[in-house]
Amino acid sequence: MEHKSWAPAAEERPLTGRETELALLRAGLDATAAGQGRCLVLTGPFGLGKRRLLEATAREAAARGINAAGTRVAELAPRTALGPLFAALSDGPLPVIDPREAEELAALPAQPAGWGRLITHLGTLITRRAARSGLLLTIDGTQWADPLTLAALTDLVHRLADAPVLWLLAHTDVPRERSAREAFTRFAEEAAHVIPLAPLDGPATRQLAGQLLGGTPDPAADQLLATTAGNPFLLTKLIRLLHTEGRIHTENGTTRIRGRELPEGCAQAIAPLWHGLSQKTYDVLRTGSLLGDAFSLRHAAALADTTTMALAAAAQEAVDAGLLADTGPLLAFRAPLVRQALYTTLLGPVRQALHAEVARTYRAEGRRGTEVTTHAVLGSDTENTEPAAHLLQPQTPAPDPAPAARDTARRLLRRLRAYEPVAATPVTTAVHLLTETGDAPQAAALAREALAQARWETPTGARAARELAVLTLHTGHAADLAGHLERALREAAPQRSLRAQVYALQALCAALRPGGRQEADRTARCALQLGAVLGDRTVVALADAALSLTARDTGDLACSAHRAHEAVTAHTHHDSTEDGTGELLRLWLASALTSYGHPLEAADVLREVHDRPGRPGPAPALHLVKAQQEWACGRLTQAAHQAQLGLQAAAGTGTSPLEGALSALLSLIATLRDDPGEAAGVLVRVTPAETGPPGLLGSLAAFAGAVHLDAQGHSGAAVAHLRHLYDTPAEHLPFLTADPLVLPHLVRMARRAGADRQAAEMTAAAQQLARRNPGVPAVTGAALHAQGLQTGDPAALGRAVRVLRGSSHPLALASALEDAGAAALRAGRQRDAAARLTEAQRIYMTSGAVQGRNRIQRRLGSPPAPGTTPGTTPGTVKTAAVRGPGEPPRPPDGPAPQQTEAGGPGEGWSNLTPSELRVVRLVADGLTNRQVASRLSLSTHTIDSHLRHSFAKLGISRRVELARHVLANTPSGRTPSRIAK
Numbered sequence: 001m002e003h004k005s006w007a008p009a010a011e012e013r014p015l016t017g018r019e020t021e022l023a024l025l026r027a028g029l030d031a032t033a034a035g036q037g038r039c040l041v042l043t044g045p046f047g048l049g050k051r052r053l054l055e056a057t058a059r060e061a062a063a064r065g066i067n068a069a070g071t072r073v074a075e076l077a078p079r080t081a082l083g084p085l086f087a088a089l090s091d092g093p094l095p096v097i098d099p100r101e102a103e104e105l106a107a108l109p110a111q112p113a114g115w116g117r118l119i120t121h122l123g124t125l126i127t128r129r130a131a132r133s134g135l136l137l138t139i140d141g142t143q144w145a146d147p148l149t150l151a152a153l154t155d156l157v158h159r160l161a162d163a164p165v166l167w168l169l170a171h172t173d174v175p176r177e178r179s180a181r182e183a184f185t186r187f188a189e190e191a192a193h194v195i196p197l198a199p200l201d202g203p204a205t206r207q208l209a210g211q212l213l214g215g216t217p218d219p220a221a222d223q224l225l226a227t228t229a230g231n232p233f234l235l236t237k238l239i240r241l242l243h244t245e246g247r248i249h250t251e252n253g254t255t256r257i258r259g260r261e262l263p264e265g266c267a268q269a270i271a272p273l274w275h276g277l278s279q280k281t282y283d284v285l286r287t288g289s290l291l292g293d294a295f296s297l298r299h300a301a302a303l304a305d306t307t308t309m310a311l312a313a314a315a316q317e318a319v320d321a322g323l324l325a326d327t328g329p330l331l332a333f334r335a336p337l338v339r340q341a342l343y344t345t346l347l348g349p350v351r352q353a354l355h356a357e358v359a360r361t362y363r364a365e366g367r368r369g370t371e372v373t374t375h376a377v378l379g380s381d382t383e384n385t386e387p388a389a390h391l392l393q394p395q396t397p398a399p400d401p402a403p404a405a406r407d408t409a410r411r412l413l414r415r416l417r418a419y420e421p422v423a424a425t426p427v428t429t430a431v432h433l434l435t436e437t438g439d440a441p442q443a444a445a446l447a448r449e450a451l452a453q454a455r456w457e458t459p460t461g462a463r464a465a466r467e468l469a470v471l472t473l474h475t476g477h478a479a480d481l482a483g484h485l486e487r488a489l490r491e492a493a494p495q496r497s498l499r500a501q502v503y504a505l506q507a508l509c510a511a512l513r514p515g516g517r518q519e520a521d522r523t524a525r526c527a528l529q530l531g532a533v534l535g536d537r538t539v540v541a542l543a544d545a546a547l548s549l550t551a552r553d554t555g556d557l558a559c560s561a562h563r564a565h566e567a568v569t570a571h572t573h574h575d576s577t578e579d580g581t582g583e584l585l586r587l588w589l590a591s592a593l594t595s596y597g598h599p600l601e602a603a604d605v606l607r608e609v610h611d612r613p614g615r616p617g618p619a620p621a622l623h624l625v626k627a628q629q630e631w632a633c634g635r636l637t638q639a640a641h642q643a644q645l646g647l648q649a650a651a652g653t654g655t656s657p658l659e660g661a662l663s664a665l666l667s668l669i670a671t672l673r674d675d676p677g678e679a680a681g682v683l684v685r686v687t688p689a690e691t692g693p694p695g696l697l698g699s700l701a702a703f704a705g706a707v708h709l710d711a712q713g714h715s716g717a718a719v720a721h722l723r724h725l726y727d728t729p730a731e732h733l734p735f736l737t738a739d740p741l742v743l744p745h746l747v748r749m750a751r752r753a754g755a756d757r758q759a760a761e762m763t764a765a766a767q768q769l770a771r772r773n774p775g776v777p778a779v780t781g782a783a784l785h786a787q788g789l790q791t792g793d794p795a796a797l798g799r800a801v802r803v804l805r806g807s808s809h810p811l812a813l814a815s816a817l818e819d820a821g822a823a824a825l826r827a828g829r830q831r832d833a834a835a836r837l838t839e840a841q842r843i844y845m846t847s848g849a850v851q852g853r854n855r856i857q858r859r860l861g862s863p864p865a866p867g868t869t870p871g872t873t874p875g876t877v878k879t880a881a882v883r884g885p886g887e888p889p890r891p892p893d894g895p896a897p898q899q900t901e902a903g904g905p906g907e908g909w910s911n912l913t914p915s916e917l918r919v920v921r922l923v924a925d926g927l928t929n930r931q932v933a934s935r936l937s938l939s940t941h942t943i944d945s946h947l948r949h950s951f952a953k954l955g956i957s958r959r960v961e962l963a964r965h966v967l968a969n970t971p972s973g974r975t976p977s978r979i980a981k
Contacts, residue, residue, distance in 0.1 A: 032135075043173065044198065081149075130165045142184065212239045376388045424454075427468065434446065485506050524544075537571065548567060561596040594628055600633075619650070626642040627642035667707075672852065673851065781812065929944060
């Protein structure tokens with residue numbers, strides 16, 4: 001690759017786009033050579049190249065043998081009368097006057113008839129000097145010249161009209177007092193030929209950019225350079241800053257600029273453009289920068305809490321300075337770069353507050369669409385988005401159709417990028433607000449469009465692109481990331497830190513893609529190694545998350561949970577700011593913990609996601625994992641509520657994998673509630689494509705359909721519906737280990753359908769997973785349950801019950817209890833059967849699983865059979881007949897006594913909250929308060945609080961007593977296993 005310096009020296013560069021002006025200046029030199037006097041004035045806004053034209057003319061005059069002298073008038077120079085004129089005449093190798101003589105001449109205007117004597121004397125001296133070879137006299141900055149200088153120039157130009165003298169002046173349009181403006185206007189009208197300078201046109205701008213860059217800019221570079229609006233000063237400064245940041249790359253004559261954001265220090269570098277403006281004019285410009293490239297003075301006045309008339313003079317001053325253009329109803333920035341630079345000078349909280357005010361003003365005026373949305377998003381407080389959502393709520397009563405949504409999203413993204421060229425936060429905030437206000441299609445289109453435009457060419461751009469990639473993962477569109485990440489890897493190739501981030505995201509995408517486990521494992525380990533070398537804990541966290549998913553693909557729940565925990569820990573310790581990565585990692589950790597048999601710990605993790613300040617939660621994915629956790633805890637009503645919320649959040653966003661999974665979960669809940677009509681209605685939302693592919697979400701959708709068929713008595717059709725799962729269980733391990741109800745029910749359906757081979761396959765798969773996950777009650781219990789169903793072994797079912805009591809999964813326990821009770825009935829053990837069936841029935845009733853309750857009632861006989869009491873619910877078992885050994889009688893309609901996890905009474909233990917249970921289990925496992933705090937990513941103060949409350953509820957005061965309670969309430973005296981390392 002060929003790299004070139006940012007620009008040749010100024011004197012080596014030809015003047016570009018100034019052919020007309022150069023021709024007029026050469027004509028002036030021709031007139032001088034012919035013995036004629038002339039005065040030319042170059043006028044225009046700052047930065048258009050007036051000084052370079054003066055310098056070029058002076059060089060050409062020297063080449064022609066014409067003497068040249070000149071001066072530059074500074075804004076802050078002392079305003080001495082005739083100072084600029086005398087400075088020009090004192091310059092050069094052959095000055096017209098010397099400094100001592102200038103002091104004497106400066107006193108003449110104060111004397112009687114002194115002005116005429118001064119002009120006569122200067123005219124004589126200049127004529128004498130010009131007679132030798134002609135004379136070029138230049139003054140740069142006549143906008144700062146005093147009135148006497150302009151008056152003297154007027155008289156001298158007329159007096160020397162027949163002398164070979166060329167006066168060449170440069171005048172920049174800047175605000176001056178009225179007398180100064182009038183003095184220059186009289187001079188220009190009476191004595192000078194004005195040559196106005198305009199910005200360079202498109203081809204000239206491109207040509208100059210090519211000279212400065214050392215290559216032809218590509219289209220993307222053209223777009224950035226066009227923001228200078230043909231101002232050579234802006235163009236030169238921008239390219240210099242870009243080169244300083246190493247963002248200019250030339251290869252084979254074509255130049256590419258990395259990133260779209262402004263370089264650091266841009267506003268300071270171009271500040272000479274607004275030097276000399278009044279404070280009020282500067283404020284108008286900054287306020288206008290927030291309103292957009294074109295704005296109404298009325299809105300600027302409203303933001304400034306003043307009247308339009310009070311800002312009229314300031315607006316005129318900005319127009320006179322060439323910074324704004326009068327377009328009729330609006331004022332427009334001549335150069336978008338100036339607006340963007342001025343916008344960055346506003347403090348962040350000021351920008352946010354003003355954007356919110358603009359959104360309210362526009363909304364009150366009845367404006368709609370992307371204009372209001374842009375300011376509402378940029379003015380949104382991420383800790384409280386309700387005001388912004390309220391502004392947008394009435395705008396979109398019905399979501400746009402998909403094509404219209406895409407067009408609207410593109411317009412919105414263009415507006416957002418006018419303020420934040422690369423940042424992802426405005427996009428993620430807009431996606432959240434649009435989803436919240438019912439415009440999910442536009443939200444989804446905006447996320448996709450932003451990702452398509454994201455670039456990994458600079459660290460700033462890469463951070464934004466990573467945040468957008470995480471947003472895409474939140475919505476379940478990992479497949480959409482593949483092409484983006486391939487391009488990202490090409491863009492990030494020269495920078496190891498960016499390449500490591502891309503590797504980590506590629507590993508996640510591969511892990512979420514069916515059949516991508518090996519690629520994910522290989523890429524994740526590469527990213528993990530590179531992240532460790534670079535000290536990038538975010539890369540390490542993402543790589544650990546990918547390895548957690550690959551471990552789940554192999555059915556290793558302990559490793560999956562451990563890796564997910566490591567990912568959350570690495571990210572938490574690395575970065576206190578939140579870009580969505582931490583939320584995603586916590587969701588995966590909660591899902592892993594739920595599958596691992598720790599739904600209470602998962603609830604705490606989900607609470608952290610829900611309550612984390614500063615950013616909205618990833619609604620569809622969050623609700624899916626919360627529904628999974630509620631299901632595992634046996635709370636079907638809460639699980640259905642979360643699934644419904646997830647569907648509402650995902651509606652119309654195109655997040656089909658998540659929508660399918662949420663619908664499938666609702667169908668399963670409806671089936672357990674004995675509502676086949678609702679189950680069938682929900683399944684309509686699951687498209688056929690979602691019932692086939694391997695992986696957790698696809699298998700869940702297929703399983704829900706099969707369970708519905710089985711509940712309707714179509715077991716053969718149910719098994720056929722799951723043919724891919726029965727034939728290749730190794731491809732569906734994430735689903736088979738996701739819930740301890742799955743494998744036993746697969747065996748049960750296969751046996752009902754007479755599919756003995758499939759039943760045996762599922763039983764073998766369950767046993768293999770149990771061997772792979774020793775000490776995980778959910779997996780071990782599911783394997784024993786499947787074995788008992790397959791072999792009809794009551795002992796295996798009994799062991800399944802004992803193991804599942806420690807799994808924190810009530811519905812799995814109830815299912816095992818029901819099957820064990822049925823086996824006991826077949827063996828003639830009536831009392832044992834009644835106890836187990838009654839306990840299962842109680843769990844079903846508590847969970848809302850009406851189907852299971854009704855099924856047990858039918859087993860026990862309904863209407864009331866022997867052992868029931870008239871007046872109780874039909875099908876329930878009489879208290880005296882079903883109470884366990886040592887259990888006291890209770891009133892017929894009274895509630896069952898509360899039970900501990902071991903099945904015995906334990907009021908204090910049952911009153912512990914999930915968070916308190918999580919803490920006391922770890923303390924009983926031997927961890928200190930500090931270690932528990934580190935493990936749970938909580939403060940030691942919170943751990944102390946949980947322990948105090950637990951001690952009070954249990955009526956104890958020592959850790960030893962706490963350990964005894966944990967042992968007494970855990971099967972076989974085991975404390976829950978730690979997450980395997």
